[in-house]
Amino acid sequence: MLITGASTGIDAQTAIELSPDTLIFVHYNRSKSDAQKVAEKVNTSGGKAALVQADLMTEEGCDLLYKKVSEQTDSLDILVNNAGGLIKRAAVDNLQWDSMIEIFFLNTFLTMLLTKLCIPLLKKANNPVIINITSLAIRNGAPTATIYGAAKGAIDSFTRGAARELAPKIRVNAIAPGVIETPFHDKFTSKERLKLYKDNTPLKCFGTSDQIAKTIRFIIENEFMTGETIDVNGGLFMH
Numbered sequence: 001m002l003i004t005g006a007s008t009g010i011d012a013q014t015a016i017e018l019s020p021d022t023l024i025f026v027h028y029n030r031s032k033s034d035a036q037k038v039a040e041k042v043n044t045s046g047g048k049a050a051l052v053q054a055d056l057m058t059e060e061g062c063d064l065l066y067k068k069v070s071e072q073t074d075s076l077d078i079l080v081n082n083a084g085g086l087i088k089r090a091a092v093d094n095l096q097w098d099s100m101i102e103i104f105f106l107n108t109f110l111t112m113l114l115t116k117l118c119i120p121l122l123k124k125a126n127n128p129v130i131i132n133i134t135s136l137a138i139r140n141g142a143p144t145a146t147i148y149g150a151a152k153g154a155i156d157s158f159t160r161g162a163a164r165e166l167a168p169k170i171r172v173n174a175i176a177p178g179v180i181e182t183p184f185h186d187k188f189t190s191k192e193r194l195k196l197y198k199d200n201t202p203l204k205c206f207g208t209s210d211q212i213a214k215t216i217r218f219i220i221e222n223e224f225m226t227g228e229t230i231d232v233n234g235g236l237f238m239h
């Protein structure tokens, strides 16, 4: 199992939640000590963790991550494309070319590239599955995060296309989290904006990383599900 961005937040918890099941490649970029703590928790709960570092903002970085993983395993049962981030908030009338490129690389191209790179390893596993982490921002418009929403929206569409192309061997699904309490919001969301989200959420709370980890487990275990995006958002967006 390879989990990108498993040093903090949603997928740090996912690695710990799923640890007894499989060898877990805990990927990180800058948060080395956080990633080491995750790996320790995986190992002490009976699992086996391997730390892999790579900056995934370039094609070379994605190639390097794949190289490090393929040197240590012949097959991959699960790929969780989770690494991502907002990079920078900006209104549509104030967009900058460079940040648009960065947002699309971190939230779109790296998921597409890693998916492509890992296909041969995934094909060698039993019941392999890819899980892409998108966002509530794909659903209803997210002012000042419009490019981020568009970048994640591309992955929503990619999920269905890849699900059709890679069936019947590899399943591909996505999760669109609402507001989840992680370091993401320390970096990107003001207290006022967070209060607005909570007030507008029918369940009147934010989500937690372990709720997303449980949704990842559900996708892994449901062998009849592919091409699906699951919304986990406290009712902030309903279909």
Ligand SMILES: NC(=O)c1ccc[n+]([C@@H]2O[C@H](COP(=O)([O-])OP(=O)(O)OC[C@H]3O[C@@H](n4cnc5c(N)ncnc54)[C@H](OP(=O)(O)O)[C@@H]3O)[C@@H](O)[C@H]2O)c1
Binding pocket: 004, 005, 006, 007, 008, 009, 010, 011, 027, 028, 029, 030, 031, 032, 054, 055, 056, 057, 082, 083, 084, 085, 086, 106, 133, 134, 135, 136, 176, 177, 178, 179, 180, 181, 182, 183, 184, 185
């Ligand atoms: N939290 C939310 O409310 C929320 C809602 C919807 C969707 N999401 C999505 O959920 C995913 C996880 O977010 P989170 O909430 O867990 O946030 P987080 O705690 O900020 O985690 C982001 C992860 O992405 C990694 N990352 C960032 N830039 C990278 C780069 N250049 N190369 C490689 N890895 C990089 C980070 O690694 P290092 O720290 O090691 O550098 C970290 O492990 C993201 O895709 C995010 O867009 C989050």
